[in-house]
Amino acid sequence: MTSQPADLRVIRARRSFSENAWRTLKTAPFTAWLGMIIILVYAIAALFAPWIAPFGESEIVGKQYLPPSAEFWFGTDQIGRDMFSRVIYGARNTIGIALATTLLSFIIGGTLGVLTALKRGWLDQTISRIVDAFLAIPVLIFALMLLAVFGKSVLLLILILALLDSTRVFRLARATALNVVVMDYVESARLRGEGTGWIIFKEILPNILPPMITEFGLRFCFVFLTISALSFLGVGIQPPTADWGSMVAESKTLITFGRAQPLIPAACIAILTVGVNFVVDWFLHKTSGLRE
Amino acid sequence: MHPVLRTVLQRLGLGLLTLFIVSIVIFMSLELLPGGFAEAILGQGATPETVAAFNKEIGLDRPAYVRYVEWIAGVVRGDFGSSYAGLGGSIKRSVTEMIAPRLYNTFFLAIVTAIFAVPLSLFLGVMAALYRNSFYDRTVNAVTLTTIAAPEFFIAYILMFIFAVKLRWFYPTSTVSESTGFVEHLYRAALPAITLTLVIVAHMMRMTRAAIINLLASPYIEMAQLKGIPNREVIMKHALPNAWAPIATVIAFNLAYLVVGVVVVEVVFVYPGIGQLMVDSVSSRDMPVVQACALIFAATYILLNLSADIVSIITNPRLLHPK
Amino acid sequence: MSTEKKRVKGEVLLEIRGLKIEGSSDGVWHPIVKGVDLTLRRGEVLGLIGESGAGKSTIGLAAMGFARPGCRIVDGSIVFDGIDLRAASDEALRELRGSRIAYVAQSAAASFNPAHRLIEQTVETAVRHGIKSRADAEADARDLYKRLQLPKPDTIGDRYPHQVSGGQLQRAMTAMAMSCRPDLIIFDEPTTALDVTTQVEVLAAMRDIVEQFNTAAIYITHDLAVVAQMAHRIMVLRHGKEVEQAPTREMLKEPKEDYTKTLWAVRKLGKPESISDDIVLRVHEVDASYGPGMKVLDNVTVQLPRGRTVAVVGESGSGKSTLARAITGLLPPTKGEIYFNGKPLPRALKDRDKDTLRRIQMIYQSADTSLNPRQTIRDLIGRPIEFYLGLKGAECDRRVVKLLEAIELSEHYIDRLPGELSGGQKQRISIARALAAEPEIIICDEVTSALDQIVQEEILTLLMRLQKETNVSYLFITHDIATVRAISDEIVVMHQGKVVQQGPKTKVLNPPYPAYTELLLSSVPEMDPDWLTRLLEKRAAKSREKA
Numbered sequence A: 001m002t003s004q005p006a007d008l009r010v011i012r013a014r015r016s017f018s019e020n021a022w023r024t025l026k027t028a029p030f031t032a033w034l035g036m037i038i039i040l041v042y043a044i045a046a047l048f049a050p051w052i053a054p055f056g057e058s059e060i061v062g063k064q065y066l067p068p069s070a071e072f073w074f075g076t077d078q079i080g081r082d083m084f085s086r087v088i089y090g091a092r093n094t095i096g097i098a099l100a101t102t103l104l105s106f107i108i109g110g111t112l113g114v115l116t117a118l119k120r121g122w123l124d125q126t127i128s129r130i131v132d133a134f135l136a137i138p139v140l141i142f143a144l145m146l147l148a149v150f151g152k153s154v155l156l157l158i159l160i161l162a163l164l165d166s167t168r169v170f171r172l173a174r175a176t177a178l179n180v181v182v183m184d185y186v187e188s189a190r191l192r193g194e195g196t197g198w199i200i201f202k203e204i205l206p207n208i209l210p211p212m213i214t215e216f217g218l219r220f221c222f223v224f225l226t227i228s229a230l231s232f233l234g235v236g237i238q239p240p241t242a243d244w245g246s247m248v249a250e251s252k253t254l255i256t257f258g259r260a261q262p263l264i265p266a267a268c269i270a271i272l273t274v275g276v277n278f279v280v281d282w283f284l285h286k287t288s289g290l291r292e
Numbered sequence B: 001m002h003p004v005l006r007t008v009l010q011r012l013g014l015g016l017l018t019l020f021i022v023s024i025v026i027f028m029s030l031e032l033l034p035g036g037f038a039e040a041i042l043g044q045g046a047t048p049e050t051v052a053a054f055n056k057e058i059g060l061d062r063p064a065y066v067r068y069v070e071w072i073a074g075v076v077r078g079d080f081g082s083s084y085a086g087l088g089g090s091i092k093r094s095v096t097e098m099i100a101p102r103l104y105n106t107f108f109l110a111i112v113t114a115i116f117a118v119p120l121s122l123f124l125g126v127m128a129a130l131y132r133n134s135f136y137d138r139t140v141n142a143v144t145l146t147t148i149a150a151p152e153f154f155i156a157y158i159l160m161f162i163f164a165v166k167l168r169w170f171y172p173t174s175t176v177s178e179s180t181g182f183v184e185h186l187y188r189a190a191l192p193a194i195t196l197t198l199v200i201v202a203h204m205m206r207m208t209r210a211a212i213i214n215l216l217a218s219p220y221i222e223m224a225q226l227k228g229i230p231n232r233e234v235i236m237k238h239a240l241p242n243a244w245a246p247i248a249t250v251i252a253f254n255l256a257y258l259v260v261g262v263v264v265v266e267v268v269f270v271y272p273g274i275g276q277l278m279v280d281s282v283s284s285r286d287m288p289v290v291q292a293c294a295l296i297f298a299a300t301y302i303l304l305n306l307s308a309d310i311v312s313i314i315t316n317p318r319l320l321h322p323k
Numbered sequence C: 001m002s003t004e005k006k007r008v009k010g011e012v013l014l015e016i017r018g019l020k021i022e023g024s025s026d027g028v029w030h031p032i033v034k035g036v037d038l039t040l041r042r043g044e045v046l047g048l049i050g051e052s053g054a055g056k057s058t059i060g061l062a063a064m065g066f067a068r069p070g071c072r073i074v075d076g077s078i079v080f081d082g083i084d085l086r087a088a089s090d091e092a093l094r095e096l097r098g099s100r101i102a103y104v105a106q107s108a109a110a111s112f113n114p115a116h117r118l119i120e121q122t123v124e125t126a127v128r129h130g131i132k133s134r135a136d137a138e139a140d141a142r143d144l145y146k147r148l149q150l151p152k153p154d155t156i157g158d159r160y161p162h163q164v165s166g167g168q169l170q171r172a173m174t175a176m177a178m179s180c181r182p183d184l185i186i187f188d189e190p191t192t193a194l195d196v197t198t199q200v201e202v203l204a205a206m207r208d209i210v211e212q213f214n215t216a217a218i219y220i221t222h223d224l225a226v227v228a229q230m231a232h233r234i235m236v237l238r239h240g241k242e243v244e245q246a247p248t249r250e251m252l253k254e255p256k257e258d259y260t261k262t263l264w265a266v267r268k269l270g271k272p273e274s275i276s277d278d279i280v281l282r283v284h285e286v287d288a289s290y291g292p293g294m295k296v297l298d299n300v301t302v303q304l305p306r307g308r309t310v311a312v313v314g315e316s317g318s319g320k321s322t323l324a325r326a327i328t329g330l331l332p333p334t335k336g337e338i339y340f341n342g343k344p345l346p347r348a349l350k351d352r353d354k355d356t357l358r359r360i361q362m363i364y365q366s367a368d369t370s371l372n373p374r375q376t377i378r379d380l381i382g383r384p385i386e387f388y389l390g391l392k393g394a395e396c397d398r399r400v401v402k403l404l405e406a407i408e409l410s411e412h413y414i415d416r417l418p419g420e421l422s423g424g425q426k427q428r429i430s431i432a433r434a435l436a437a438e439p440e441i442i443i444c445d446e447v448t449s450a451l452d453q454i455v456q457e458e459i460l461t462l463l464m465r466l467q468k469e470t471n472v473s474y475l476f477i478t479h480d481i482a483t484v485r486a487i488s489d490e491i492v493v494m495h496q497g498k499v500v501q502q503g504p505k506t507k508v509l510n511p512p513y514p515a516y517t518e519l520l521l522s523s524v525p526e527m528d529p530d531w532l533t534r535l536l537e538k539r540a541a542k543s544r545e546k547a
Helices: A017-026 A030-047 A083-119 A121-135 A139-150 A154-181 A184-192 A196-232 A244-250 A263-288 B003-031 B034-042 B048-057 B064-077 B095-130 B135-149 B152-166 B182-188 B190-216 B219-226 B231-242 B244-268 B274-284 B287-314 C056-062 C090-096 C118-128 C134-147 C166-178 C196-212 C224-230 C248-253 C258-268 C320-328 C354-359 C377-389 C393-406 C411-415 C423-436 C453-470 C481-487 C515-523 C531-546
Strands: C012-025 C028-041 C045-049 C071-080 C101-104 C184-188 C216-221 C233-238 C241-247 C279-289 C295-305 C309-313 C335-340 C360-363 C441-445 C473-478 C490-495 C498-504
Touching: A030 A083, A030 A263, A083 A121, A083 A154, A083 A196, A083 A244, A083 A263, A121 A154, A121 B003, A139 A154, A139 A196, A139 B003, A139 B244, A139 B274, A139 B287, A154 A196, A184 A196, A184 C360, A184 C377, A196 A244, A196 A263, A196 B152, A196 B244, A244 A263, A244 B152, A263 B135, A263 B152, B003 B064, B003 B287, B095 B135, B095 B190, B095 B244, B095 B274, B095 B287, B135 B190, B152 B190, B152 B244, B182 B190, B190 B231, B190 B244, B219 B231, B219 C101, B231 B244, B244 B274, B244 B287, B274 B287, C012 C056, C028 C056, C028 C071, C028 C216, C028 C241, C045 C056, C045 C224, C056 C071, C056 C184, C056 C216, C101 C166, C118 C134, C118 C166, C134 C166, C134 C196, C166 C184, C166 C196, C196 C224, C196 C515, C196 C531, C216 C224, C224 C248, C224 C531, C233 C248, C233 C258, C241 C248, C241 C258, C258 C453, C279 C320, C279 C473, C295 C309, C295 C320, C295 C335, C295 C473, C295 C490, C295 C498, C309 C320, C309 C481, C320 C360, C320 C441, C320 C473, C354 C360, C354 C377, C360 C423, C377 C393, C377 C411, C377 C423, C393 C411, C393 C423, C423 C453, C453 C473, C453 C481, C473 C481, C490 C515, C498 C515, C515 C531
Parallel strands: C045 C216, C045 C233, C101 C184, C184 C216, C309 C473, C309 C490, C360 C441, C441 C473
Antiparallel strands: C012 C028, C012 C071, C233 C241, C279 C295, C279 C335, C490 C498
């Protein structure tokens, strides 16, 4: 209706991509900037862990449970490894695994979602029903059960979580694609005689990208938290790999002695997800045009 | 048949079907590794004889569908079979007996949390929607975003660190037993309940806010304002009757979330609930217990979503008053 | 009470001076209404007319002291019966709204609360403001339903909004507005969403009741012919400013401003019909359905001569858009045959070869949904050239530029995205895309319905010029009789999935008519302030004759 009068729709002048990007960034709120800086710091820690960390990932450097000192900034863990180095290596492992899982989940869920939205029919019905059944089981519970059956291995962890999470991606991809598929420009491409490939890659995909990118951020957070929870419960990423979830579990007894060390890896998890959420929140506001 | 009744029955049927499929999925998960499983459980010292004996004991020598029917028939009667923990030993431990007291503890925790969290978050969410973009709204938005993003165990340990270790208001671990009195139980479950409340309120409040804002954007709300109806009455008479469905969905979604959040929080506070039992059983690969827990979690989850849908159906004026 | 005093005619009821309203977009405030003056006397109906974005609705709401979220009144005064609405407290405004100033919205279906019965919502204001007891208010509501000629006035109030039709809802909303006998009613495009035959009834009912109670009204619309029936005085708005203002008859007879003249001119566009026997497309006894029992085309036969325009007219649900889907192969017919250049056309889209597809192109109602917002103009127009004609690179670009010239757009637009163009420019791009395939037939599905009147005329003129140049045939689907008059050679009238009539324009538009054609044609508002009165008299006389 008259929510936006026509005379507000000023015809935009053309700007180059980098100009646009910079303009957008300049108007970003403080929280979004904070989020982007957090993500950047984590990315650097993950990529350059061996150069940044003072000690090796599973190198035993001192006594057990040493308190923080000039040498060991975060102290040492239950077998005398440097917590600070392990926190840095943890960035690489935990984020890497979560990222791989999310990517896989998007490849599976996204492809199937767009395809079923386009083709409809019995395939859509079948896949949608199966996905509905999977959605009826919470991911953490399902993952726990499957890990009980298959045993603990990182590859399996990635596969299981990616499969479970892809059901959520599927739902979103299908729903967004359905909104695009009913558009006249898709019908127009069909009438022109275009093949499925053109319709998916040229007509649909560019239009579902913004919501999918937002969802990627949110799914990454979810997967990241689930993996951390599983590791914390002792069935996720296994020792001696440095990982934030299991580091909390390994040193949790320190809490009862009034020492805050176990909170450090937990805080690492929290800060990253908060950062990603801040960026996603801003992106959502930008793309959905929400003006409350 | 009245359309409401028909739709409710359809939805119930769908719920049952989902439950059935989920039970098959849970049962089948054990079938995925039939050969190697015995070896994995029995360890490296397993001989072909012990493996065969193990397989026979857990019934792997019979066809899967027979075992499924037996299992599900047992489940319906409340019998989840025997734990692997007692396999080969003299006493078979009944899974049901293991689960029952813990299920009570978990529901105790969940209900206590829900009693506080649901009204609180509905109130906070509605306020944020009514006063949107105010200082209150922005603050609450930033705080809840942070709470949602933090892992449950982070919040749990911070609370434990402050209130149990430093201030000593609570015990750091929440051990309860069947002999624990109600008030004592409440006291010991306080920290886990507060942790869960924080997480749930954040989620639920944000969803409530979004749902209410969506509702208030309806043209009939603007119409009510243009009719000169006072704001309070606009909300009570025009928004509320249409709000049950979205609110029910929000509540169900978050209670379902609560059910899962319970697992981690129970482990942190060593609270003897079904979540902790499930994690222990996963580590020891005690499959009958794992399956029972998974089925209970999934059933709760499905039932919650089912009730939300049914609330939506029975409050939908288009179904209540067909053409 | 001073009820009697309130009804004195001629006294100034509403006075708006220098009204300025801003709207926010992306956190920046833009002016929407840029200083408007307006005076309304008791019992007077003022028509506010203008194109989308002229600020009509915003002014209408401001007359109630209301600004939508995202809008704010920044300057000017709004004085209603001696009360300064901008200075009035929320409480005072609430007292006025509904009781002394009422609002009738465009979409009655969305503006009624789905959870309450009609009568409950009708009497709510009167009871809430303490004007009437519930029993009195309900009795009065039933009386109003009757005056508004709603069927079963005694019981229709017990129904829920989704249980009655759109036209009935709009009348129920008028009853709701009338419940407190307000001094002023704001009608905000109340018939825009209705079919023409329904619109007549609603217009008549609304005009009648406003006259009966001597209520002042602001009638907002974009349709000149409609406002001519309803208003004593018309104010033309553009870009948030007044263009001119005059009594209705004066304004219709001699508009002063150029802009107003262009609004009037649209209806004068017309081309002489020209008949041809060279049939390029023949739809022969076709049935189509969306599933068992959902037949939408019933034994439809339509002919399209080469280089001519056949207009398919009908109301919503007449099957006119389905006809387009059947011809394009999106909805294969269940019976009958479609002949293209004398040969039967494969029924389903997937069975047609590329060259056949090329020859039949389509243009949609909304360029917003028919142009992919992520593709540049080069991609949009270039794709059919590349796909059908195999031209690539610079050669393809040259062709795109040529087509841009043909639709009167500069070549600078080639790298733009559709979002950077105006509505009319976008529709031109759709036309260029269809032309790029060098088709024999273009199906135009309500191509001008979403556009403002001046732009409509430009697009229609362009289409006619292109037809002359390329000898393309148009199957022009529309609900707008004025458009039909303007451009068609032949007309097909459809009703409930059947063809009522096909023939040359002059024949269909002149008597003798089949019953439905007469109803449809006579329901189209004309730019004559007495049209509605005459029509109602004629219809009344006819029904007396029958009785």
